[in-house]
Amino acid sequence: MAGMNTSASTSLKIDFVSDVSCPWCAVGLGALEEALQTLKGQVQADLHFQPFELNPQMGPEGQDIGEHLAEKYGSTPEQQAQIRNTIRARGAEVGFEFNPAGRGRIWNTFDAHRLLRWAELEGAPGQQHALKRAFLAACHTRSEAMGHHDVLLACVREVGLDETRAQAILASDEFTKDVRERQQFYLQHGIHSVPAVIINDRHLISGGQPAAVFEQALRQIAAETA
Template identity: 30%
Template sequence: MADIRIDIIADYVCPWCYLGYTRLSQAIEQLGDDYKFDLRWQPFELHPEIPAEGVERDAYLSRKFGSQEKLNEVSHALQQIGIQEGLEFNFSEEDIVPNTFLAHQLMTRAKSSVLGTPIALALFEAYFTHGKNLGDKSVLIKIAEDAGMEKSEIENLFCLEDQVLTEKKLKHLSTIDIHSVPTYVINDKFMIQGAHTADSLFKTLHDIIENEELE
């Protein structure tokens, strides 16, 4: 059984990262049981300028997209794509776009608990389906508890050590020409950018694996 490492570079307020993981998991399933995949979530901040308390989604994103009408159009399109992919995107006037640094810091701790992917998916669902503020420590602690993180690990959430490590990861990734997410790095050699279809990801992964086996 071959081991394939995939570094998933993502932000938890990025809908295409959520869709991208769903498609990636479908591609991995298509590849069957001959390969063991080691998925490692790496941090990326789409909106690092957002303050710790977050900002109103409609006001912030309508400026990004140029108008409230355009934001509504994009939101509706996402909801339709989500339905096709089995994901639920809900948006309301009360939604907050958070600063996601603390969510990434939680994922730094989750990696040591081998709960990376379950917690990543819980973060996506909390934000996109339930409208939770991922900048709120109480929300993140609840996600960690529900995922089964050990009490000792939860007590160390948001510690200085994890903060520094998260900052180092963000700084490192900014130096290797990654400017958008989702981005997947395979075995530290190959890079795939964007939320490709499951079939496209399957073909790319299959070609990469074959190339690796020939070396």
């Protein structure tokens, strides 16, 4: 039939290294999803969410976001508001809604990473991806306390994962070693900012790039792979 694409789709392994508290990771994921939608039938993604903590030393009580950004980057409230507006506009382009008031507080995200690892290993296909999206919405759209177990468990419930199992994980140190090892692996391989999108273990796309950048890269890598 004229114009029909008869070529088989190329499967690409994609490791999305990120932190749920990172707004650019929400932007980058939305853009990657958009690119994959555009390339449907040509590229098939074997997508894995890998852990990275922007603030591994953050205490359980968290910290006011304005105070945190001023300490970490020396930014003023005006600069922070400007960056928030930029991020909100970039999120809107890929269908992700940011809370206009920002995140409120920054939290320790280690338990979220443990649950993401569990979802990858024990969940059904697509459930890790769904949980990641639920965490990003809880953090950036609703400004919820990402260090609080009730917030994490509400996300688990939302995506249809086993809440009782999740509670048992949070009450133990299950997946702690696993997550620490994954984090070390990426740090040792030069990943020091996120999102970092690694395709087929060798191609790196850094930052919350627009969908067109992901599309072009995926198209090129798929052609080389095929």
